[in-house]
Amino acid sequence: MSRLWPEEALVFATCFISGFVVLAIEIASFRLLAPFFGASVYVNGIVINTILLALALGYLLGGQIADRCSSARMPYFLMLMSALYLALALLVSSPLLHAAARLPLVYGATVTMVAMFFLPMTLLACVPPYFIKQLSCAGPVGMASGRVYAFSTVGSIAGGVLTTFGLLPFLGSRITFQVATALLIANAAAGLARSNKQAILALLLLPLPFVSVPRTCECLHREESAYNVITINESNDVLYLKLNDGFGHHSQTLDPETMLSDEYYDSFLLAPMMSKARRILVLGNGAGTSMMQTAHFFPAAIDGVEIDNRLTALGRRYFGLRTSDSRRIFGGDARVFIARSGLRYDAIYVDVYAGGPYIPFHVATKEFYQQLRRSLASGGVVAINLPFYAEGTMLGDRLLNTIAGVFPVTYVWNGMAYAMVSPAGIELMKHRLEANAFAPALKALGTGALAGLRPVSYLPEEGVFTDDLAPIEAMTHDLLEHRGDRGRKTMD
Numbered sequence: 001m002s003r004l005w006p007e008e009a010l011v012f013a014t015c016f017i018s019g020f021v022v023l024a025i026e027i028a029s030f031r032l033l034a035p036f037f038g039a040s041v042y043v044n045g046i047v048i049n050t051i052l053l054a055l056a057l058g059y060l061l062g063g064q065i066a067d068r069c070s071s072a073r074m075p076y077f078l079m080l081m082s083a084l085y086l087a088l089a090l091l092v093s094s095p096l097l098h099a100a101a102r103l104p105l106v107y108g109a110t111v112t113m114v115a116m117f118f119l120p121m122t123l124l125a126c127v128p129p130y131f132i133k134q135l136s137c138a139g140p141v142g143m144a145s146g147r148v149y150a151f152s153t154v155g156s157i158a159g160g161v162l163t164t165f166g167l168l169p170f171l172g173s174r175i176t177f178q179v180a181t182a183l184l185i186a187n188a189a190a191g192l193a194r195s196n197k198q199a200i201l202a203l204l205l206l207p208l209p210f211v212s213v214p215r216t217c218e219c220l221h222r223e224e225s226a227y228n229v230i231t232i233n234e235s236n237d238v239l240y241l242k243l244n245d246g247f248g249h250h251s252q253t254l255d256p257e258t259m260l261s262d263e264y265y266d267s268f269l270l271a272p273m274m275s276k277a278r279r280i281l282v283l284g285n286g287a288g289t290s291m292m293q294t295a296h297f298f299p300a301a302i303d304g305v306e307i308d309n310r311l312t313a314l315g316r317r318y319f320g321l322r323t324s325d326s327r328r329i330f331g332g333d334a335r336v337f338i339a340r341s342g343l344r345y346d347a348i349y350v351d352v353y354a355g356g357p358y359i360p361f362h363v364a365t366k367e368f369y370q371q372l373r374r375s376l377a378s379g380g381v382v383a384i385n386l387p388f389y390a391e392g393t394m395l396g397d398r399l400l401n402t403i404a405g406v407f408p409v410t411y412v413w414n415g416m417a418y419a420m421v422s423p424a425g426i427e428l429m430k431h432r433l434e435a436n437a438f439a440p441a442l443k444a445l446g447t448g449a450l451a452g453l454r455p456v457s458y459l460p461e462e463g464v465f466t467d468d469l470a471p472i473e474a475m476t477h478d479l480l481e482h483r484g485d486r487g488r489k490t491m492d
Helices: 008-037 041-068 074-091 093-100 105-125 127-136 141-171 173-191 196-204 289-297 309-318 334-341 366-374 394-406 424-434 440-452 472-483
Strands: 221-224 229-235 238-243 279-283 301-306 327-331 345-350 376-385 409-413 416-420 454-456
Touching: 008 041, 008 074, 008 093, 008 105, 008 127, 008 141, 008 173, 008 229, 041 105, 041 127, 041 472, 074 093, 074 105, 074 127, 074 173, 093 105, 105 127, 105 472, 127 141, 141 173, 221 309, 229 309, 238 309, 279 289, 279 334, 289 301, 289 327, 301 309, 309 327, 334 366, 366 376, 366 394, 376 424, 394 409, 394 416, 394 454, 394 472, 409 424, 416 424, 424 440
Parallel strands: 279 301, 279 345, 301 327, 345 376
Antiparallel strands: 221 229, 229 238, 376 416, 409 416, 409 454
16 A cells, blocks of 8 residues: 555554543543542543543544644644643642532532543544545545544553553552653654654653642552552541542541440441351451451451452551451452352441442342342341431431341341341340350440340332342432532542
């Protein structure tokens, strides 16, 4: 084939890089927004649809530009403009995100995405139609368009794979954006090489994406993992681990004298008090608060399941987490573990949240609780951490009804649901308390719980969450918007 204008290799390399950058930025945007808006389906939808709308507009404008302009340098000017905008957006991202976080979730996330990424994504989307027009002058239009979009799509695949499995887990979202922006500048410089001055100017701009405003963080530790933005803070000599939007905390250090936390973790201890407590499972192990607390009071074999292995590593470093033959931690999704393990447990703790206030829908359905019931040993108890903001609401009532529909004996106390097949667990705890079988701290906890346990009855007309229909995120979103909790941000 004859040598086309501009050179085919550069054209298709440019298509590849533009596709790479679009996917890299889209995936990294989820992580950029998570500390301020959470990681719900609403945020995911806003990110995806903002990028798609920008691409649609860019393809339309790109075709119009191609019909009116024949400059060989135009696509590279567009790339350079996109890169410059992205670099500037990164510089102002911190104040922009903090300001947008004061808005309701949908509006704040939308404003952020449009302000930071809509224009640069639109400019990048102008490139493929422009190249199609140029290449079609020397060959069939169908072949030209097919090759352009093939290279662009392969670039998107490469960007998605590298960002998901390389850049984000090991370098973080900020460096991912910087690498993507630098690629655009380098590509633009290569395309402008026919004009030495323009190419030199583009290369001089190459360090710009790596210029950043120093971020302050009044915390002991902050990092990005494959699943979360993790922050560890200290307050009154207690360490707290927070994820993403800073809504509540997901692990904390315990009082060294009592090994209690004066938080919801203590309420999990009722489950082994009501059962034989020979084997215990912690779903949502976090940095190991519940595991180590339970191990202190009960000589049981304890398995923990945590999807984010960085939390396990930080638990060992900051929260006194220790593993052994009798204390094991498994990486992975809680429901997948339950479905595959085949083991039976005397007590199961369910403390699973999606790095914020949202409960993953698949661990709050009738089918999930049925799996838990099958995983219980005779006389076993499941303790479920309920969302505190949902008490007395449709979300809270529907969730409790779902649990009670599977477990005929269900009680609620102190923001925790205790589910079992028979009331034998309550009688067992009463007998143990009368026999002084527990440490003083546990005895006080159990005595208070017995006085406050409230039974929950299954109401068929109330409805339950199922794998087919579980609008948990929609209900949670509405509650948080009404309460105004989305505006409460504690992270840097």
